[in-house]
Ligand SMILES: Nc1nc2c(c(=O)[nH]1)N[C@H]1C(S)=C(S)[C@@H](COP(=O)(O)O)O[C@H]1N2
């Protein structure tokens with residue numbers, strides 16, 4: 447009776463043991479930087495090895511939630527394994543169940559040893575997870591045996607006992623989860639960020655003009671608020687960097703390697719830059735693009751002080767979590783590339799690279815915009831490749847001229863009458879000189895353009911259109927500041943950015 451009962455309880459008990467192990471691991475991982483959560487490490491290894499096509503797919507299907515989807519998938523697989531382990535264990539095959547836990551622990555250990563900056567301590571949480579799961583399984587087993595031996599009303603008693611045990615594990619798990627969250631928050635860069643006082647630029651940029659988006663519902667704002675700014679990176683957990691211990695190194699093929707504390711860096715002259723950044727994975731008409739007023743330190747000055755050797759032809763930024771992005775040294779042609787510390791009047795948000803990142807006007811993010819920056823290396827293209835290059839993306843990646851219709855939305859129904867068609871167009875650093883709109887088969891019409899605050903930023907555009915009933919398609923195309931028309935040839939984002947005119951279909955009734 448007790449045995450049959452226990453077999454049925456195998457699944458929930460297996461899950462309880464494994465979940466308790468994972469929570470114990472998270473608790474240990476939150477005690478100090480450098481201890482890796484096993485699920486995060488497994489996710490990191492998967493992200494490291496996904497081909498460009500899968501990354502594309504994940505971004506398209508899950509958008510910026512791609513990493514939550516990854517973590518949830520890993521947890522689901524682990525939970526399924528936990529059910530199998532629980533059932534195996536409680537049907538008497540103890541060695542096989544322990545063996546499975548040990549194999550899982552070994553995989554997690556290996557995964558955490560491969561994390562950027564891993565030490566021999568990094569797998570500690572994985573080992574704690576494995577040990578916790580095994581101890582809990584053994585404890586359950588002992589209780590089961592005891593109730594069986596005592597023989598008094600076996601099944602009922604063992605079930606009550608086991609539910610009590612489950613409740614205990616539940617409470618312990620919740621307590622550990624709460625404590626680990628508390629510890630993480632206390633150590634958090636979030637608090638330090640609130641205390642960072644941004645230095646003042648020698649000369650402020652003029653205040654932004656009145657935003658046309660105020661009068662055109664649906665049009666993107668001239669400056670994208672930080673909370674709405676797109677986020678793309680490989681970090682499952684945002685790096686938690688303390689400005690007290692943070693250093694920026696500049697080294698590699700240089701005669702004067704440099705190292706700065708956050709204070710030393712921000713004591714230098716800072717300047718403001720209005721710049722639109724874009725992700726190479728952005729589809730035609732997509733939202734992986736945003737405009738901000740950045741505050742930072744001139745990158746060309748920093749590099750000049752380090753004195754690159756004649757052999758150096760690439761500037762590679764590295765983040766605390768092992769990401770890297772490289773671009774030609776020759777790109778620093780006087781343009782306002784910076785080590786950014788501020789975004790739209792605030793210290794960089796954690797999601798966008800606190801305490802410092804690189805911004806290079808005119809280059810896609812994956813070759814330039816390293817967040818959580820810790821090192822800048824002068825190197826050679828024939829010696830080092832940035833993170834995404836061996837994964838199938840181009841080594842050189844200037845931002846292509848693109849335009850997007852924000853309103854009306856693709857597939858929407860609107861009423862006949864006067865309607866605004868509006869959106870944004872960008873071509874940093876060339877600027878936008880014309881935007882044209884075509885409705886159905888009508889000729890292209892020149893759109894009105896919003897203020898050009900800089901050649902590095904996007905420009906809003908709009909036309910008033912007298913909509914009549916039908917199902918028209920609407921297309922947009924931009925001409926950059928050099929007079930070059932945006933390419934009409936539809937291409938995929940990989941290897942160096944999508945091309946084509948954004949075209950939508952709507953219904954007018
Ligand atoms: N450390 C780090 N920096 C990174 C990335 C990353 O994965 N890790 N992704 C880059 C890519 S692909 C883009 S498009 C931009 C996005 O910047 P955002 O998230 O601030 O919009 O960051 C870049 N910097």
Ligand SMILES: [Mo]
Pocket residue numbers: 678724725726727810811812
């Ligand atoms: Mo990107």
